[in-house]
Amino acid sequence: MSEPLLQVRGLSKSFEVSGGLGRRARLQAVAEVDLELAAGETLGLVGESGCGKSTLARLILRLIEPDAGEIRFEGRDVRALSRAELRTLRRRMQIVFQDPFASLNPRMTVGEIVGEGLLVHRLASGAELEKRVAELLDTVGLSPDQAARYPHEFSGGQRQRIGIARALALEPRLVVADEPVSSLDVSIQAQILNLLLELQQRFGLAYLFISHDLRVVRHLSRRVAVMYLGRVVENAPAERLYEHPQHPYTQALLSAVPVPEPGAGRRRIVLSGDVPSPLDPPSGCPFHPRCPKAIERCSVERPRLREVAPSHFSACHLAPF
Amino acid sequence: MSEPVLEVRDLCTSFTTRRGKLTAVDGVDLELHAGQTLCMVGESGCGKSVSALSILRLLPEPPARIERGQVLFEGHDLLRASPEALRTVRGNRIAMIFQEPMTSLNPVFRIGVQIEEAIRVHRDLGRTERQARVLELLELVGIPEPRARMRDYPHQLSGGMRQRVMIAMALANDPAVLIADEPTTALDVTIQAQILELIDSLKRRFGMAVLFITHDLGVVAETGQRVAVLYAGRVVESGSVEQIFAAPRHPYTRGLLDSLPSQRVRPGQPLHVIGGRVPDLAPRPKGCSFRERCSRALERCAVDDPVLEPTPAGSAVACHNPVPVPGARQ
Numbered sequence: 303m304s305e306p307l308l309q310v311r312g313l314s315k316s317f318e319v320s321g322g323l324g325r326r327a328r329l330q331a332v333a334e335v336d337l338e339l340a341a342g343e344t345l346g347l348v349g350e351s352g353c354g355k356s357t358l359a360r361l362i363l364r365l366i367e368p369d370a371g372e373i374r375f376e377g378r379d380v381r382a383l384s385r386a387e388l389r390t391l392r393r394r395m396q397i398v399f400q401d402p403f404a405s406l407n408p409r410m411t412v413g414e415i416v417g418e419g420l421l422v423h424r425l426a427s428g429a430e431l432e433k434r435v436a437e438l439l440d441t442v443g444l445s446p447d448q449a450a451r452y453p454h455e456f457s458g459g460q461r462q463r464i465g466i467a468r469a470l471a472l473e474p475r476l477v478v479a480d481e482p483v484s485s486l487d488v489s490i491q492a493q494i495l496n497l498l499l500e501l502q503q504r505f506g507l508a509y510l511f512i513s514h515d516l517r518v519v520r521h522l523s524r525r526v527a528v529m530y531l532g533r534v535v536e537n538a539p540a541e542r543l544y545e546h547p548q549h550p551y552t553q554a555l556l557s558a559v560p561v562p563e564p565g566a567g568r569r570r571i572v573l574s575g576d577v578p579s580p581l582d583p584p585s586g587c588p589f590h591p592r593c594p595k596a597i598e599r600c601s602v603e604r605p606r607l608r609e610v611a612p613s614h615f616s617a618c619h620l621a622p623f
Numbered sequence: 624m625s626e627p628v629l630e631v632r633d634l635c636t637s638f639t640t641r642r643g644k645l646t647a648v649d650g651v652d653l654e655l656h657a658g659q660t661l662c663m664v665g666e667s668g669c670g671k672s673v674s675a676l677s678i679l680r681l682l683p684e685p686p687a688r689i690e691r692g693q694v695l696f697e698g699h700d701l702l703r704a705s706p707e708a709l710r711t712v713r714g715n716r717i718a719m720i721f722q723e724p725m726t727s728l729n730p731v732f733r734i735g736v737q738i739e740e741a742i743r744v745h746r747d748l749g750r751t752e753r754q755a756r757v758l759e760l761l762e763l764v765g766i767p768e769p770r771a772r773m774r775d776y777p778h779q780l781s782g783g784m785r786q787r788v789m790i791a792m793a794l795a796n797d798p799a800v801l802i803a804d805e806p807t808t809a810l811d812v813t814i815q816a817q818i819l820e821l822i823d824s825l826k827r828r829f830g831m832a833v834l835f836i837t838h839d840l841g842v843v844a845e846t847g848q849r850v851a852v853l854y855a856g857r858v859v860e861s862g863s864v865e866q867i868f869a870a871p872r873h874p875y876t877r878g879l880l881d882s883l884p885s886q887r888v889r890p891g892q893p894l895h896v897i898g899g900r901v902p903d904l905a906p907r908p909k910g911c912s913f914r915e916r917c918s919r920a921l922e923r924c925a926v927d928d929p930v931l932e933p934t935p936a937g938s939a940v941a942c943h944n945p946v947p948v949p950g951a952r953q
Contacts, residue, residue, distance in 0.1 A: 514812065
């Protein structure tokens with residue numbers, strides 16, 4: 303296999319937070335994450351709130367500086383780049399955010415928003431810029447004559463299209479999509495998912511697709527990584543992960559997703575308790591206090607991510623199941 | 624079927640907006656039965672929350688206005704009840720839980736005090752009896768170490784635990800009806816599974832009638848016995864959960880089900896899309912409000928407003944050209 307477009311090794315980040323009453327505490331948001339993503343493919347990243355998936359995305363783009371680890375993009379060490387080099391690189395890696403209301407500047411016209419990157423990077427100006435913006439709007443299914451309008455004049459789905467047009471402007475190879483359809487209604491969600499698939503085919507984009515919706519991730523992703531308390535606990539080809547999950551957390555997560563088929567007659571694994579605080583993560587396996595399968599070893603020794611089936615990685619002492 | 628516990632007839636709620644009168648709920652009929660969950664499903668702006676809030680008269684009037692209709696509950700029409708009569712029903716015989724428990728709880732009072740307040744308002748109990756009841760309720764909704772948690776403030780609890788507190792508060796006076804407005808939407812799936820299970824077990828244990836509002840068809844399939852699909856302020860289809868999922872008759876219901884990524888669509892293949900968007904309701908367009916997005920629309924749909932009519936299978940659909948039942952001869 304050729305070199306992956308994106309390669310992440312041992313990526314970690316902790317934040318200092320107030321622990322209350324003047325105490326300081328360290329929150330390990332992302333711990334020792336390894337990931338790979340090939341050009342033109344989609345890696346899905348799933349997990350519940352606070353599992354570190356959005357932080358991981360921002361670390362990869364160096365929107366947040368990692369504490370440790372390596373990020374290689376197109377073979378280059380992203381962390382070693384100078385500011386100027388990083389800026390050039392950012393043309394090749396773009397992000398689409400969840401909230402189409404908060405991520406578009408309300409004082410800029412749609413044309414200005416979509417064209418801003420082109421201007422900043424001095425790739426187009428004047429009539430050429432206008433033409434390019436019109437093309438981009440057309441690409442994402444908006445009418446080019448809407449360029450003079452402001453974001454508030456658009457619906458949620460249309461705003462997400464604007465966000466996607468902005469990301470596409472610099473012809474990236476990687477688009478990080480952080481919950482891009484989570485705030486949209488199902489009928490609009492389907493439109494945006496179809497658009498993302500179509501753009502991937504057309505431009506050979508690679509997606510790092512972050513979502514808490516396992517159904518949506520399955521639909522888009524070739525591989526899926528599951529995060530729990532800052533760590534990747536399972537990483538496998540999508541079909542394998544959904545059909546034969548090899549981590550009790552993934553198994554519980556999949557069983558908890560409501561299926562739109564009445565009387566599907568599945569057995570739901572209802573986990574007891576809440577996700578533990580990342581300020582005070584459990585010893586051993588981070589999942590062991592909620593794990594229905596935990597054994598004594600799990601509370602002492604943290605399982606490493608290991609290959610339990612071809613190309614299928616799980617961080618569970620008991621895998622394969 | 625048994626007599627409904629609560630019946631909504633021809634409910635119509637409008638809002639005064641800058642662009643004129645907007646009819647958010649336009650002739651909604653619903654029936655709630657003891658021990659059953661009716662799911663009200665639809666996309667943003669379809670009128671599902673406004674319907675629920677209208678039942679308890681919780682909308683600020685103005686700008687809201689209940690134009691017509693009846694909400695029949697225990698022999699009274701709540702839409703014509705006095706403010707005093709309404710107060711004895713709210714949080715007592717009919718309780719409600721909301722999507723965001725953090726904004727529904729008062730941040731400066733301990734949760735025990737807030738639950739106790741819900742009891743005090745409606746019942747003549749002494750302090751020790753009330754506190755015993757609070758403890759009982761917290762245990763009932765599965766909050767660990769209830770005696771210690773009683774003294775917590777809302778911010779000290781997780782989202783799932785806060786929703787449990789809200790449910791405890793709702794159950795405080797043994798309601799006949801529980802209205803749940805997207806109670807799990809802000810929660811993670813594993814926590815959502817816990818809360819759905821909890822609501823279901825409480826419903827069975829106390830024989831409550833539940834009106835469950837959601838946009839998630841997966842949640843409908845798992846928690847509901849009956850469904851009402853709302854579009855642009857109207858019920859466009861209603862029936863048993865099995866009927867609606869197996870043989871949806873309204874093109875909108877069909878479209879919603881098809882637009883979900885599911886086992887039926889291969890990964891990476893385009894999803895079914897309902898083209899266009901929800902029409903502007905101020906003013907409501909003539910004819911069927913779904914017709915411009917509908918692939919089955921007839922000429923008649925532009926002029927003649929379809930009304931909810933019973934189907935041979937026992938469900939009801941508001942459509943001039945409904946989706947044929949699979950396997951049936953046309």
